[in-house]
Amino acid sequence: AQSVTQLDSQVPVFEEAPVELRCNYSSSVSVYLFWYVQYPNQGLQLLLKYLSGSTLVKGINGFEAEFNKSQTSFHLRKPSVHISDTAEYFCAVSDRITGFQKLVFGTGTRLLVSP
């Protein structure tokens, strides 16, 4: 079974500063990895996903993530954040066999961007 650990429940940062949201996973099989964003009282929106190929994945809104198989990590980064990036971010994993229905989410990281 897979599991996901988001190491920080909350990350405060000033506008225009860089940010990294950490995600580690465990799985006995090859996985797909995802980052979703959730704005207050909204559904989730896909930021980016890693299926195969290049380990550096670029997503929407200037975010990117790097898959590191040896460290079982998939950290999310943005070089310069905006106030509008304030939201909750979820890392998720699914194995390559069972697919989306077995998508396992982390507990989320709340990104708080202040002026």
Next chain:
Amino acid sequence: DGGITQSPKYLFRKEGQNVTLSCEQNLNHDAMYWYRQDPGQGLRLIYYSQIVNDFQKGDIAEGYSVSREKKESFPLTVTSAQKNPTAFYLCASQSSGTAQAEAFFGQGTRLTVV
């Protein structure tokens, strides 16, 4: 516009009542899912359906029921057997039940027991 519509946005339930949350999609997606979200716990899968008239239990199906009579609709009933139903409920759909296909989420329904 194509998308997923959940209704109502807010729902209040009295103890012992059953309530039904609506989820409709016009994306022509085969797969649909219900998740429950609690603070600090992420999302947990309640039920999923990959085809009309078929659905499977997720990790926390007890106290919930679903139906999939139409491709575009996947209502969730929270029964009186669900001991702690206060939560944020999210519906999602996907063109197929494979991980490569992006999932689209509705705006959620916040259920509160009063």
